[in-house]
Amino acid sequence: MSTVNTVDAMADRAGAMGISFDLSKEKEFLRANIRTLVERECPPEYARETDEKEEFPERVWKALGEGGFLGIPIGEAYGGAGGDVLDMTIVTEELARRSGAIGLTFFMSSCFGGHLLETMGTEEQKRELLPRLARGEIKFAFSLTEPDGGTDVLGAMKTTAVEQDDHYLINGQKVWTTAAHVSDYITVVARTNQNVKKRADGISVFLLDRETPGIRLRKLEKVGIRATQSFEVFYDNVKAPKSRMLGEKDKGFYGLLAMLNNERILTAALTLGESQAAYDDAFAYAKQRRAFGKPLAQMQAVQHRLAWMYTKVELSRLITYKAAYLQSLGRDCAIEANMAKLVSANHATEVTDSGMQILGGYGYSREYDMQRYWRDCRLHRVGPVSDEMILNIIGERLGLPRCF
Numbered sequence: 001m002s003t004v005n006t007v008d009a010m011a012d013r014a015g016a017m018g019i020s021f022d023l024s025k026e027k028e029f030l031r032a033n034i035r036t037l038v039e040r041e042c043p044p045e046y047a048r049e050t051d052e053k054e055e056f057p058e059r060v061w062k063a064l065g066e067g068g069f070l071g072i073p074i075g076e077a078y079g080g081a082g083g084d085v086l087d088m089t090i091v092t093e094e095l096a097r098r099s100g101a102i103g104l105t106f107f108m109s110s111c112f113g114g115h116l117l118e119t120m121g122t123e124e125q126k127r128e129l130l131p132r133l134a135r136g137e138i139k140f141a142f143s144l145t146e147p148d149g150g151t152d153v154l155g156a157m158k159t160t161a162v163e164q165d166d167h168y169l170i171n172g173q174k175v176w177t178t179a180a181h182v183s184d185y186i187t188v189v190a191r192t193n194q195n196v197k198k199r200a201d202g203i204s205v206f207l208l209d210r211e212t213p214g215i216r217l218r219k220l221e222k223v224g225i226r227a228t229q230s231f232e233v234f235y236d237n238v239k240a241p242k243s244r245m246l247g248e249k250d251k252g253f254y255g256l257l258a259m260l261n262n263e264r265i266l267t268a269a270l271t272l273g274e275s276q277a278a279y280d281d282a283f284a285y286a287k288q289r290r291a292f293g294k295p296l297a298q299m300q301a302v303q304h305r306l307a308w309m310y311t312k313v314e315l316s317r318l319i320t321y322k323a324a325y326l327q328s329l330g331r332d333c334a335i336e337a338n339m340a341k342l343v344s345a346n347h348a349t350e351v352t353d354s355g356m357q358i359l360g361g362y363g364y365s366r367e368y369d370m371q372r373y374w375r376d377c378r379l380h381r382v383g384p385v386s387d388e389m390i391l392n393i394i395g396e397r398l399g400l401p402r403c404f
């Protein structure tokens with residue numbers, strides 16, 4: 001039997017069993033393509049340099065646009081590929097294996113630009129912006145979190161948008177708006193109605209041109225994800241034309257809620273990529289570094305550590321791809337999406353910490369990438385949503401009383 005026939009026979013058998021851990025040929029092709037792009041456009045030295053210089057990797061972004069990757073979440077009618085979240089998971093994982101900053105910007109811009117526009121935008125907004133987003137000509141930053149709190153985001157929200165003639169006047173302050181300096185648009189969330197019974201009502205979403213007068217950025221100094229910067233954004237009497245409202249007035253928060261599963265799954269994919277990178281580097285190092293006359297890899301304590309790292313990477317992959325698979329089929333996966341984010345982000349902090357231990361003193365050197373993976377992945381125990389809030393949500397989904 002030829003190899004091809006053997007593969008087909010195995011796929012048939014997997015189908016008959018009703019479960020398969022294999023990706024389709026198309027999805028494997030997508031993975032091979034994005035891997036090639038990463039090798040060509042983002043060699044390790046470039047990922048390291050953009051982190052050191054806090055420089056956005058524009059050349060990777062351009063290549064992602066030209067290669068059609070930025071169009072994955074966008075429908076074919078608007079110049080995209082009409083892909084699913086499983087496609088996004090594959091691309092995010094592969095980008096994050098080289099740079100968490102690129103992986104994060106990819107999924108933030110795609111989710112909070114592309115997907116939000118696609119699901120909430122008017123036909124005119126979609127025709128104007130989606131093809132440009134797919135080609136990589138424009139980027140979107142997302143401005144939701146405020147200084148008084150990101151977990152209780154509705155309780156903390158003070159930014160207002162007041163209707164006046166043909167526009168809304170936006171006043172307030174956001175914090176941590178990532179990639180605002182290189183974005184053409186900021187998706188900003190503001191309260192348009194104070195007299196509401198439910199806190200999620202009375203919220204609207206706007207697509208602001210970043211150059212609009214009254215928008216001011218102040219850079220925040222952070223420890224990780226440094227190739228893309230984060231900002232406090234001050235909105236001082238910013239005029240948003242009515243045509244720039246995204247979705248229905250006062251109902252914008254519900255549009256954002258529909259994005260949550262994707263956001264959780266892609267955060268899981270991002271931290272999975274970071275874990276995989278840490279494991280790969282530690283494995284290679286342990287085989288070549290010697291102590292007491294033999295390679296580190298020959299020492300049981302090091303081997304056990306590597307075995308645990310590998311196990312954690314694989315467990316993260318299983319739950320992340322299961323959640324992405326369910327979401328792509330349109331099936332309920334709120335628990336799986338939240339579990340994926342929880343497991344993958346926690347495993348990433350453990351796997352990268354083990355990587356630091358295996359590299360010894362060199363782990364602490366900025367000339368090695370391990371410390372970058374370690375710094376980058378720590379964010380995702382807190383943002384875009386914290387471990388504690390994920391556990392609250394899983395608890396509620398299990399039928400326990402809501403505790404937040």
Ligand SMILES: Cc1cc2nc3c(=O)[nH]c(=O)nc-3n(C[C@H](O)[C@H](O)[C@H](O)COP(=O)(O)OP(=O)(O)OC[C@H]3O[C@@H](n4cnc5c(N)ncnc54)[C@H](O)[C@@H]3O)c2cc1C
Pocket residue numbers: 141142143144145147148149150151152175176177178179222225230379382383384385386387388389392403404
């Ligand atoms: C590098 C970086 C990039 C970011 N990028 C963006 C961005 O692009 N756009 C954007 O809008 N935001 C962004 N954020 C914000 C991020 O989403 C928030 O930091 C996150 O939601 C947590 O909010 P907080 O920092 O205000 O913490 P807080 O809400 O103050 O929480 C502090 C601690 O209290 C815990 N806690 C709070 N409430 C509960 C509860 N009910 N039960 C149990 N524990 C609780 C939390 O889990 C956490 O451990 C970014 C943050 C960082 C650090």
